[in-house]
Amino acid sequence: MTTASVGLAWRRRVWSLRDRAVDLVGPRTAPVLAAVRPWTRSVTGLGWVVLGGGLLALVVGRDQGWTELTVVGLTFLVVTILALAWTLGRAAYDADIVLDRDRVSVGEKAFGAVTVRNRAGRMLLPARMELPVGSGVASFDLPALAKDADHEVLFSVPTRQRGVIAIGPVRSVRGDPLGLLRRMREWTGAHTLYVHPATVPIEASTKGFLKDIEGVTTHDLASSDVAFHALREYVQGDDLRTVHWRTTARVGRLMVRQFEETRRSHLLLILSVAEADYADADEFEVAVSSVASMALQALREERQVSVVAGRGRIRFATGAALLDQLAPLSTDGRAKPLRDLAADAVALVPSASMAALVTGSLPTPRVLRAAHLAVPAQVAAFAVRCVTDGQCTRRRISTLTVIDVPTLADLPRAVRSIR
Structure with a gap:
């Protein structure tokens, strides 16, 4: 018998003894452990x-x-x-959290109320209540409540930063004066407050949102479309409705119309979340708000718009859903560089007719040019650099138009300069 087989036999024997001990001791100790566990947590x-x-x-x-x-x-x-x-004693409450709205823009205040009702069937003594708000905790004193009485506390949530804030659950806290024990019990679930990025309206006349009626003409030929291209000889399978009878009578053989395939305007917004592309957090906030503003303008004009940020495409059906997705967005030190992000974006959205590269102030002209080269030639592209300590300017890097946006308020004027 080898050493390995002896070791395996001993392990199996130990496992068997362990399982037998659990079978004998477990059922006897389970009630005791269940009763003691809440106190050990306190x-x-x-x-x-x-x-x-x-x-x-x-x-x-x-x-x-x-x-x-x-x-x-x-x-x-x-x-x-x-x-x-x-800390002995048992309380019974009904609690509820009500927010005046679940979505606010950054800088706005959200208001809410906590209502606590006594359902113990007897008077309850004063208690200490806590309401977690994001990473902080708000506490308030609950007075003595008679049977079926309730108490309401109003609160406000400052929203100085974009993000997603968890509010709740409401919990009661019982503790001794020395702080040796602290019993907590939750009475509600948590509510979610979305703090959306700030946005600005962008005039509909800007080139960034194409205004063609028929679509963007491509060089792909089709047998039926709007943009007429040329006439060609009939081949079997062609739709007879495309036959040009006047030319057919003149040349003596069937001639059909050939069209250039048109493509509906589709704006692709490519937002870099690479930490190396931004000088500070303010630049990233301007970038997120710029993407949100351009996307909302496209949706208002009933244009197709897609947003690619970070590791994939952001799925949304409405403007509010898009802002929900942008609310928790943050920079990532392991995110793909701008060129790779642009290549992934056009692969995910091959129908795009215009692309906007949105980034910070740190990418060099060479980096912007490389990202532009990753975009197909038939897709019109421009870049938005968020430069919080710069000026609103427009310049060209080869065939790529680059606009510098110091603040969100400068975005409409900067986009209007793209002609």
């Missing part, structure tokens, strides 16, 4: 120190005959028991 860090120190002092003091240490241990244990008695 013990704070200071509480564990006092409890552990008391037990250790009591054991060492009795073992060594050290009376003073034994008294310290007993004192710690008595304090722990008193803290436990202080």
